[in-house]
Amino acid sequence: MMHHPDNWPPRDRRAFARLAVIGAGAWGTALAVTAVRAARGVTLWAREPDVAEAIARTGVNGTFLPGVRLPGAIRATCVLADAARMADAILLVVPSQHFRAACRSLADVLPGGVPIVICAKGIERGTGLLLEAVAARELPGSPIAVLSGPTFAHEVAAGHPTAVTVASRDVGAEGEASLAARVAVTLASQAFRPYVSQDVTGVEVGGAVKNVLALASGMASGLGFGANTRAAVITRGLAEIAALCEALGGQRETVAGLAGVGDLTLTCSSEQSRNMRYGMGLAMGRTPADMFDGRPVVVEGVENAVSVTDLARRLGVDMPICEAVRAVMEGMPIGEAMAALLDRPLRAEPRGIALDLPRPPGAADALPARVQEQS
Ligand SMILES: NC(=O)C1=CN([C@@H]2O[C@H](COP(=O)(O)OP(=O)(O)OC[C@H]3O[C@@H](n4cnc5c(N)ncnc54)[C@H](OP(=O)(O)O)[C@@H]3O)[C@@H](O)[C@H]2O)C=CC1
């Protein structure tokens, strides 16, 4: 759904005064802080009563965002109806594989027509649906926007300058036409700068796939490979995002934006990323409990390696790096998955079209020792 000159740029610029943030993980909590900085009223909903109670009592979400003192203006609750009742808009920040269940619970308590801003990143396993489609199905009548981009929760909470993309489709009922702009105005502050987009699909695909690619980047680092390998994963990974984006009707240029290359480079380059750390840990033979000191963190790329490649296979999109990550998640040794990637026929840039060129020498002993050891 591309540009509609009649209602672009968006005209409705009113901020939403009161927000409910659904999901008190690291990102939901950081978004609640962001909303308070932008002078909005915020209720933060946690599924677990202990988390809501601890935030209310201590002013810290020690489970999911330790070390960050939260503004007193954040009201924490574990009662969904309490959070939803007074909200002018909902920020939905539960992990992708629990997203539908959260929408269903919300449908019981949310007044019709309240906008939903999807802040999670992923594709639903089984259905292969982007989260926008899940929300549209479960919360009919709610206008939908998507917020994504390079945003480590701790840095956002600490007030580091951060830019994101907010997208909504600029067609349909009045109000929905400018939802992304209204969300941008609602959350913007000196250190938090939302850019507005119409390409919901492109923005969602970037956020879903980059977590899988961050696992790959982590695995390469864990094998001891350096900057060259990482740059190759990022660049060829970006081509995979672009191909899926295009196949789903998104805009290729969105891939060059914050929710594409921005988030991909962030997540593939920093051990702050849970996905990157998980990939590294696997390559180094560590257990998930070791990697995160036993804390309950979501690693979206693990489930999304399957949902992304299922969808790509169905659409006939070639995503070799994501396929390699999936193979590892399904038990293939990392070295073997990497060797298979390196053994692919030579191709053309940027779209990876196959060329009829002689294959590189395929003997396993031509591979770096680290890969051989892991195979
Ligand atoms: N952390 C970050 O820097 C960023 C994260 N995101 C995205 O935000 C989303 C949430 O991640 P994040 O906040 O980091 O999560 P965390 O790893 O910090 O916390 C896990 C979250 O998952 C929730 N959860 C676990 N099991 C369930 C369940 N069965 N039903 C509902 N919720 C459940 C937990 O809530 P509970 O208290 O109920 O267990 C908690 O909110 C993900 O899609 C992630 O990709 C996006 C941008 C940045």
Ligand SMILES: O=C(CO)COP(=O)(O)O
């Ligand atoms: O989405 C994120 C940053 O934009 C967070 O990435 P991780 O889930 O890998 O930590």
